Amino acid sequence: MSLIPTAGDHLQGSWSTHLDVPSPCDVELSGRSVVHQPHRSPGDSVEQLDALAELVLGPAEQADWLALPASTRRRRQWLVGRLAAKDAVRQLLPDARGRALHPREVKILKGRRGGPEATVEDPSVGGPHILVSIAHIDHVAVAIACADRRAQGIGIDVERFRTDRVIERFGLSESERRSLDGLAARARADHVARMWCAKEAVSKALGTGLFPLGGPSALTVERLDEWGARLRVHVAESPEYGARWFEAATARNGDVVLATAVARCRGDE
Numbered sequence: 001m002s003l004i005p006t007a008g009d010h011l012q013g014s015w016s017t018h019l020d021v022p023s024p025c026d027v028e029l030s031g032r033s034v035v036h037q038p039h040r041s042p043g044d045s046v047e048q049l050d051a052l053a054e055l056v057l058g059p060a061e062q063a064d065w066l067a068l069p070a071s072t073r074r075r076r077q078w079l080v081g082r083l084a085a086k087d088a089v090r091q092l093l094p095d096a097r098g099r100a101l102h103p104r105e106v107k108i109l110k111g112r113r114g115g116p117e118a119t120v121e122d123p124s125v126g127g128p129h130i131l132v133s134i135a136h137i138d139h140v141a142v143a144i145a146c147a148d149r150r151a152q153g154i155g156i157d158v159e160r161f162r163t164d165r166v167i168e169r170f171g172l173s174e175s176e177r178r179s180l181d182g183l184a185a186r187a188r189a190d191h192v193a194r195m196w197c198a199k200e201a202v203s204k205a206l207g208t209g210l211f212p213l214g215g216p217s218a219l220t221v222e223r224l225d226e227w228g229a230r231l232r233v234h235v236a237e238s239p240e241y242g243a244r245w246f247e248a249a250t251a252r253n254g255d256v257v258l259a260t261a262v263a264r265c266r267g268d269e
């Protein structure tokens with residue numbers, strides 16, 4: 001358990017962190033979730049979001065904040081994702097005196113391909129190699145951070161558990177679906193959610209997102225245990241990325257499903 005306060009702590013009752021983020025391999029990951037519960041407090045108004053943005057965002061991030069679409073839902077989602085990412089970095093990299101960095105000292109900007117890029121103002125705490133990944137669903141945002149040089153990319157995804165078969169039909173190949181034959185309906189839905197989440201997490205670890213890779217069929221998921229907690233994800237060969245595989249870890253907390261993945265440096269796979 002970390003003693004580092006979360007970036008949203010000052011909005012008492014409105015933000016909390018409580019999801020365990022699974023870690024796929026021996027690379028050190030720091031994970032953070034920020035859960036927004038608007039039914040408990042009015043932490044949802046445009047004014048409150050603006051106040052929070054002013055408190056936690058640096059100047060370049062403020063410019064991104066101002067450029068976001070007007071939709072309150074999107075602005076809230078973006079901001080809560082930034083809070084989770086800043087918290088994940090702050091958890092990973094206390095400053096030289098062991099003090100938690102201020103959220104504004106952790107800068108999260110959008111990279112060339114849409115993924116988040118993190119830097120900290122004091123280079124002594126982390127140098128340039130800090131990786132972050134963000135995901136959100138409705139009122140939940142999750143993020144992971146990593147400062148391990150063996151990692152080339154990291155990815156996280158979060159999904160709401162669902163029992164219909166839309167994701168299964170859309171996101172899994174025939175052979176992936178066949179690998180689930182014989183499971184009871186609920187167990188099958190659980191595995192589908194984990195496998196889909198793992199594909200999304202790997203696509204983020206690659207820095208592309210899913211569709212530039214060729215969509216869900218460009219990734220093939222194999223379960224490494226009977227629960228689907230550890231998965232191996234193969235990426236179809238392409239001129240840019242080459243053939244490779246990733247290990248992903250998944251967890252389910254109630255109706256929230258999470259996956260993380262790490263892209264190792266070549267030669268370290």
Ligand SMILES: CC(C)(COP(=O)(O)OP(=O)(O)OC[C@H]1O[C@@H](n2cnc3c(N)ncnc32)[C@H](O)[C@@H]1OP(=O)(O)O)[C@@H](O)C(=O)NCCC(=O)NCCS
Nearest residue numbers: 078081113114115116134135136200204207208209210211
């Ligand atoms: C990047 C991608 C994986 C995002 O997935 P998503 O489910 O739309 O959204 P998530 O909440 O999981 O992730 C969004 C975050 O991913 C990050 N992201 C965006 N592009 C990225 C990229 N190229 N690499 C790494 N991360 C990226 C961003 O931080 C973004 O949040 P932000 O814009 O608030 O900063 C997208 O490429 C994708 O494939 N979406 C598929 C969604 C889909 O088809 N759903 C249908 C289900 S039936």
